Amino acid sequence: MKGDMKMSKEAIFKQLSHAVFDGDDDLVVEAAEAAIKEGIDATEAIIEGLAAGMTKVGEYYEKQKYFLPEVIISAETFKQGIKILEPHLSKDIASPGTVLMGTVISDVHDIGKNIVIIMLSASGFKVIDLGKDVPPEAFVNKIKEVGKVDIVAMSALMTTSMMGMQDVVEALKKEGLRDKVKIMVGGAPVSQRFTDDIGADGYAGDAVEGVRVAKRLVGVQ
Amino acid sequence: MSTEQMTCKERVQAAVKYEDIDRLPVFKGYFSPARLVDRKMNYSFFTDAEAIAEACWQAWKYFDDDGIHLLDGGFMEEEFGADSIWPENNYPMINHILVTDHEAADALKEPDPYKDSVFTAILKATEILRKKAGDEVMVCGFINGTFNYAARLMGTENMMNYLATDPELVHKVCRKVADAQVRYAKAYGEAGIELIFMPDATSAPACISPKTYGKMALPYLKEAVKGFQDAGALAMYHPCGGEYPIIDQIGQTKADIYYFSELVELDVAQKIFVDRAAVAGTVNGSRELFLGTPEIVDEHVKGIIDRLKYRTGAIIMPGCGLSPNCKYENVKAMVDATKEYGKN
Structure with missing residues (x-):
């Protein structure tokens, strides 16, 4: 926006999307502030601008046109835009569901989990991040505390730690919570067969697929 | 035959x-054979040369394969100045990220293989194993890849960010890591190691683009491989994670063996590298x-x-x-x- 030239809503959405896609922090601030100044609905700006940009990032990542550095930079820009627009939300964004996410116990690898969180957030999911090295009881306790969780999502990078996923499934069964949530898993050593073996509901090979699986599990397109 | x-x-x-x-x-x-000698994989085991040598020897006898493999025990990160956590029966982890800016990168210590408590045990274990193995079987060592070490010092997510925003910081850390890798390889060579395995998942296409690989990682990986070979060892490089997009570049490292994950078909790789590696x-x-x-x-x-x-x-x-x-x-x-x- 140079000078006081008024921008159309569509142009601002396009700028927000481009800013995220290019990882351009300056542009995202400029476009997000313009959206507020023009009285554009913040919810719409997030969905049509920031999230649209992040969806394109996901598509590029899936096609191996983008790699982790590009995704992480875009994710930072996305967060920057959210920070500006969020206080101006007049209503909650309709969410497909709440996801409780963590890297299982004895595993400190969280970069994949963090990217899945960004992609899920950009798709409207509410995500509660339990962090890394998360024991089974932490998943159980958080569900009890929050009350309504739609999906428990777990990540593991090593065969050393992947059996921790089964421990979480067992802990949920023991506490009578298993039938109240869907369970999805992912990470380098995880496979569909392992997912079936431990009795989880969904497996995703990468972050973009993670969004598709999460949507399927909560019954939305 | x-x-x-x-x-x-x-x-x-x-x-x-x-x-x-x-x-x-x-x-x-490469996995810990500690349980073959009734030991847990922990700091006490990793610093006990006799126990490491015995466990590796027993593993070779038990599995009856074609190499004695020293386990993933070298912990150069501590020598760079990182503090660590040693879980019971798992690999050691870095407690805090060490490098967050240029000043911290400049302040990194120079790892000395002969002062590294874990590596000195591995060197001694190498000598013990070489005597036992004679000319029958190779003793194979382990030095992590340049980007793997750098990611542990900087934090993987941060390092990915720096690759886009401050590549010079990544270069600075990699420079120090590659120099240390060569020093460790030299010490390994003096102890009689015959093959050095170098995994580097962080520079593979599961993390970075082929273009970034060529520009940021390949020069250091070449140096490391040359350092291993100058030390008298075969270099076995493992670019772990969706390797196909860089398979045209990895040959430039001139490693003796390219070690692939299940994401690559071994027969395809063999046709690509036939008579070269x-x-x-x-x-x-x-x-x-x-x-x-x-x-x-x-x-x-x-x-x-x-x-x-x-x-x-x-x-x-x-x-x-x-x-x-x-x-x-x-x-x-x-x-x-x-x-x-x-x-x-």
């Missing part, structure tokens, strides 16, 4: 040069070796071997490192299947 006419060492050396061999060589791969790996460490049965492993290994065009120039081994709680019977099945189906 009939079965078992060569020593393990002769077999591996000949396979690397695409010479005639009695059968394909097989490596059990041996290829290794591709046995699925999770689906078959961790979750499968000996029968499943047998069929999987047979398939890999049957598809090979050349009955040399390839080493059968797990597609990546295995966890300490892997099923030994499945690893044994991989070795037995190679001996059965890899005969010439």
